[in-house]
Amino acid sequence: MKILRKIPFSNYFGKRNISAKAFIFRNQFEGFPKESDFQLTNEQLPSLKEGEFLAEAEYLSVDPYMRAYAPRVKTGKTFMGSQVAKILESKNPKFPAGRHIVGEFGWRTHTVSNGKPLSTGVPTAWLIPDIGDLPKSLALGVLGMPGNTALFGFLEICLPQPGETVLVTGAAGAVGSLVGQIAKIKGCKAIGVAGSDEKGKWLVNELGFDHFINYKSDDLRKKIKEYAPHGIDCYFDNVGGEISSTIMLYMNTFGRISVCGAISGYNETKPPKATLVQYPLTFNQLRMEGFIVHRWLDRWFEGIEQNKKWIEEGKLKYRESVTEGFENTFTAFVDMLRGGNVGKAIVKI
Template sequence: MSAQVRRLLSGFAQNSANIVKAKKYIFEKQFVGLPKATDLKLVEEELPPIKDGEFLTEAVYLSVDPYMRAYAPTVKLGTTFIGSQVAKVLESKNSKYPVGKYVVGEFGWRTHTIVDDTPNPRGFPSAWLIPDPEGLPLSLSLGVLGMTGNTAYFGLLEICKPQPGETVVVSGAAGAVGSIVGQIAKIKGCTVIGIAGSDEKGKWLVNDLKFDTFLNYKDKDFGQKLVQATPKGVDCYFDNVGGQLSTKILNRMNLFGRASVCGAISGYNDKEDAKADAVQFPLVFKQLKMEGFLVHRWMDRWFEGIAQNKNWIKEGKLKYRETVTEGFENMFQAFVEMLQGANTGKAVVKV
């Protein structure tokens, strides 16, 4: 073999080695009711070389969250399905994102992504560097040390403004956000009542997270148990669920109570579940404050929430749990199981 041929073959091998193939889930059909596997399609694409200002990432952990179901009607068919991930920088032509660093980015359900550091259409950064986790798992940057933790931190403290001695009720209490909300309320000196859908989750809330009371919304006498658990009424309600359950809680609230509305998962898959008696009666006669929010409202204070939650973890005041699914090919399974309430704490997928 001539030297020229060897050089050509060597160059071909090198170029082949540099080719990066990404796997991604394409949104094929709009969800009707509970999402079906055929609504998404797993495909592969070859990525081009990165340009100046860009960097290449590889997913390490991906998040599955209720908001993905709620936002699905706004997602364009034929595009990568939405979601955030913890990713490692593999190659970079952007000095702000060095090789080897880890970022959180809203890259969607894909294994590899080329990022150009341009803010997304809502004006939020395309990615943010993960602060020193100080020995804690990187996956927490999708949970208690990321958007989930900030949702709990700002949504409770900035909207409900709980005071020592007040009663706080949290629906979806065993989920990623609700489990953190209840613990922060306890840190602030409140009596905390968590609502979830299984007694096993209730034991975790009371025994491990130190909620004062657990109520199972599936119990036929739930309304009676709610009254018994709130002899002084309800001062703050953190709502992850919506529907008739939330109307019952609003009717137990005290004068000038505050309700922070984070989500309405009861109606994401079945609009019938979202039907409820009118909330205007308790809102008017109890003179309640009820406010919805998106966590990116506090983007300018993002790392404040992360730092505080990290400190509470280190002090032993804040605990977390993750439900981890192995394998990128199991993204859809993890997503649907989360929507059905199979997870305890934050649901993530490890690639």
């Protein structure tokens, strides 16, 4: 991939033209994403019109959902994704110059936007509220979409009660690591499933999970029986597949399952097969519900404020896996898909 020379942004104001770098989605993925599926380009941006603003990216987010949603992205367009950006120039009073925003602008360094919501009602940009001395990058993690995914997706669907047992897959990721901690805050036992002993030590020793299961090396059934001898009450599912089918066999009557994702099958060329889940769903009278976090758009900042409060109280911890350099965004993306990140994966521009 050809790497373009980075031009100091201060130079842009000496010229009328505004330049931006962007990753263009060239080919729909076939199996695991390839570098050749993208093209790093340089493009000229138009001058601002009334109601528009110019934003410069400082951090980009890479997330599992991008792989699942990729078939919906048109080739020839900037690849999807959120970013923390600073407003450099504005002709829109709702987005004043100098403020930081989260923008749904994709993998690009600079964007001209009017800030209007999408047709679905999802905002294309929102102003980051006062988060004190906490890093702005957290607006892509615990104080943003992943944080609200964990908070609302777990509490509103699983309805955990003190003393219950909660199991989380993808437990060392941006969402799963928060779900387990929220379970502990609510007085539950938290069991995390992830793919390395290093991640397991982080979950147990630093985040306070009660137990960890390495799905690559442990006997899943044996470990569930050992760590949850009285069964599982709540399951937060990030992975799908055979692991999830197995976990459901050990759930208690009237257990609740919150389905956030199915990363185990995102890169498969053929639909993966797994044991039928209808048997445990029926016999144990389980409730299984999928969700998209934008269901709670009307409570978005409520979620951010709650997670911020827990951070300040020392009840909620976070970690970021940071990749330096815009040109390394694809590398960060595939590393995340392979499970190389611990906590939230981001790119620092």
